[in-house]
Amino acid sequence: xxxxxxxxxxxxxxxxxxxxxxxxxxxxxxxxxxxxxxxxxxxxxxxxxxxxxxxxxxxxxxxxxxxxxxxxxxxxxxxxxxxxxxxxxxxxxxxxxxxxxx
Numbered sequence: 627x628x629x630x631x632x633x634x635x636x637x638x639x640x641x642x643x644x645x646x647x648x649x650x651x652x653x654x655x656x657x658x659x660x661x662x663x664x665x666x667x668x669x670x671x672x673x674x675x676x677x678x679x680x681x682x683x684x685x686x687x688x689x690x691x692x693x694x695x696x697x698x699x700x701x702x703x704x705x706x707x708x709x710x711x712x713x714x715x716x717x718x719x720x721x722x723x724x725x726x727x728x
Contacts, residue, residue, distance in 0.1 A: 656716030658688070660728030665689045676700060677720075690720040691727045 665671075669689065671680040676694035679702040681687070692700035699721040706714035720728040 656714065658716060658718040660690055660718055660720045662722060662726060662728050663689070665727050688718040689727055690718055692720050692722070692724050695724045
């Protein structure tokens with residue numbers, strides 16, 4: 627019984643090590659397509675001409691609002707770094723039109 631548990635624990639450790647991202651395994655650019663919603667109160671936000679973005683740390687969510695009637699999507703570009711090395715990057719696109727939060 628003890629050998630089975632040790633072997634199982636070792637296999638779980640190997641699988642977990644292979645499944646976890648590391649800086650050497652950087653993936654390509656990820657596109658996230660936003661769905662309509664309402665921004666929770668109290669989030670840190672920033673605005674530029676044509677867009678406003680807010681970040682919700684709990685749940686790792688970006689909120690993007692299109693503020694320009696230019697028929698272009700509003701996008702929040704993001705990067706994740708670990709020990710200074712880039713390991714994930716992407717963009718969250720709101721293509722729902724001017725005045726919408728997604």
